[in-house]
Amino acid sequence: xxxxxxxxxxxxxxxxxxxxxxxxxxxxxxxxxxxxxxxxxxxxxxxxxxxxxxxxxxxxxxxxxxxxxxxxxxxxxxxxxxxxxxxxxxxxxxxxxxxxxxxxxxxxxxxxxxxxxxxxxxxxxxxxxxxxxxxxxxxxxxxxxxxxxxxxxxxxxxxxxxxxxxxxxxxxxxxxxxxxxxxxxxxxxxxxxxxxxxxxxxxxxx
Amino acid sequence: xxxxxxxxxxxxxxxxxxxxxxxxxxxxxxxxxxxxxxxxxxxxxxxxxxxxxxxxxxxxxxxxxxxxxxxxxxxxxxxxxxxxxxxxxxxxxxxxxxxxxxxxxxxxxxxxxxxxxxxxxxxxxxxxxxxxxxxxxxxxxxxxxxxxxxxxxxxxxxxxxxxxxxxxxxxxxxxxxxxxxxxxxxxxxxxxxxxxxxxxxxx
Numbered sequence: 208x209x210x211x212x213x214x215x216x217x218x219x220x221x222x223x224x225x226x227x228x229x230x231x232x233x234x235x236x237x238x239x240x241x242x243x244x245x246x247x248x249x250x251x252x253x254x255x256x257x258x259x260x261x262x263x264x265x266x267x268x269x270x271x272x273x274x275x276x277x278x279x280x281x282x283x284x285x286x287x288x289x290x291x292x293x294x295x296x297x298x299x300x301x302x303x304x305x306x307x308x309x310x311x312x313x314x315x316x317x318x319x320x321x322x323x324x325x326x327x328x329x330x331x332x333x334x335x336x337x338x339x340x341x342x343x344x345x346x347x348x349x350x351x352x353x354x355x356x357x358x359x360x361x362x363x364x365x366x367x368x369x370x371x372x373x374x375x376x377x378x379x380x381x382x383x384x385x386x387x388x389x390x391x392x393x394x395x396x397x398x399x400x401x402x403x404x405x406x407x408x409x410x411x412x413x
Numbered sequence: 414x415x416x417x418x419x420x421x422x423x424x425x426x427x428x429x430x431x432x433x434x435x436x437x438x439x440x441x442x443x444x445x446x447x448x449x450x451x452x453x454x455x456x457x458x459x460x461x462x463x464x465x466x467x468x469x470x471x472x473x474x475x476x477x478x479x480x481x482x483x484x485x486x487x488x489x490x491x492x493x494x495x496x497x498x499x500x501x502x503x504x505x506x507x508x509x510x511x512x513x514x515x516x517x518x519x520x521x522x523x524x525x526x527x528x529x530x531x532x533x534x535x536x537x538x539x540x541x542x543x544x545x546x547x548x549x550x551x552x553x554x555x556x557x558x559x560x561x562x563x564x565x566x567x568x569x570x571x572x573x574x575x576x577x578x579x580x581x582x583x584x585x586x587x588x589x590x591x592x593x594x595x596x597x598x599x600x601x602x603x604x605x606x607x608x609x610x611x612x613x614x615x616x
Contacts, residue, residue, distance in 0.1 A: 208414070208417075211417075211418055211421070212421070215421045215422065215425065218422075218425065219425060222429060226433055226438075228438075229432070229435075229437045229438045229441060229442075230437065230438075230441045230442050231442050232442045232444050232552055233442050233443060233444065234444065234445060234446060235443070236443065236445070237436075237439050237440040237443050237519075237553070238439040238440075239439075239521075240434055240439065244521070244522065244523045245521040245522060245523070246521075246522055247522040247523070249522060251522075252476050252478070253476075253478065253479055253511075254516070263511055313577070316463070317463040317465050317466055318466060321460060321461060321462055321466070321488075322487075322488070332459075332460055332461055333460065333488055333492065336459075336460065336492060337491060337492035337493065338488060338491045338492055339491060340491065370490060370491065371487070372483060372484075372486060372487035372490075373483075376469075377469040
């Protein structure tokens with residue numbers, strides 16, 4: 208009787224010793240117990256796939272084609288340039304509403320703030336962690352970005368500039384204009400003059 | 414005697430299957446070796462990046478993308494410029510060869526899952542992926558089994574949160590009761606209908 212019990216304890220110990228416990232960190236891939244239809248010969252995005260020559264399932268569009276629903280028209284709204292030329296548009300070609308502004312703030316916070324900082328002065332967290340060259344959106348000395356046209360800022364977001372990468376793939380044109388609008392608001396907040404404030408309130412900020 | 418043996422070994426076998434043949438064992442804790450030791454803890458908690466900076470499609474598509482190497486190079490063209498750990502990333506950004514990340518979370522192919530439905534209805538990443546913001550290496554934190562999905566689909570209310578807090582994984586609300594009633598309110602206002610039909614997830 209005792210031996211049976213000892214054998215049982217040893218069995219349990221061996222199983223637990225090999226298999227471990229629930230939730231242990233492991234390099235072992237997940238076990239699929241009944242793998243019948245778990246993996247089917249279908250495309251999964253960003254996965255390996257031997258069907259295509261370059262071995263990936265997510266293919267770039269063939270030359271001369273565009274994805275459905277993509278914005279291809281050469282309008283100011285999509286390119287930031289005056290149609291038919293290379294000149295940048297001066298003003299945001301979509302209606303600037305409070306929704307657009309709120310969207311701009313949200314997108315700015317996600318994609319721009321880590322480097323350009325909450326106020327746009329180029330002193331985001333990354334500047335303390337090794338990033339030395341970040342544009343100051345107010346550009347106190349040259350005023351280059353303050354005087355730049357809206358279309359030019361749009362173009363910088365779309366294609367990047369100098370050391371800044373392109374954000375056209377993560378922000379669709381509407382969102383880019385929203386960010387432009389928000390950047391304009393940030394700039395205005397630094398350009399304000401005392402005269403812009405109602406006379407009655409001037410004393411309170413002196 | 415025979416009864417006792419049967420009880421011990423039979424019970425052991427049943428207990429073992431009950432314990433081990435569960436997604437809580439077969440998946441949870443899976444943490445593959447990645448080609449680049451990318452720490453979410455540094456990028457999310459320390460640098461303060463939003464999940465959507467990298468997983469940019471998560472609100473728009475069923476699929477939450479892994480960022481391309483150019484996304485990393487937005488910063489790492491200046492930060493850790495020469496670091497050997499990032500060699501694969503630099504090569505990939507140069508010649509476009511993909512970085513061979515190993516996928517951690519993967520539902521069976523007969524299950525239809527959709528990120529944008531959940532993320533735009535107040536279900537936070539933390540609910541299905543655990544505290545990614547604290548992980549040095551991503552591991553499979555939740556079972557993602559059918560019960561796991563259905564437990565929420567039967568009563569999603571208490572799990573919903575304001576839409577601007579989806580990617581703020583540490584968010585707890587003022588206190589659990591307030592958060593719960595707020596969630597119920599969202600479920601009502603947004604007419605949330607988390608389907609329990611088989612065809613919602615098996616289509």
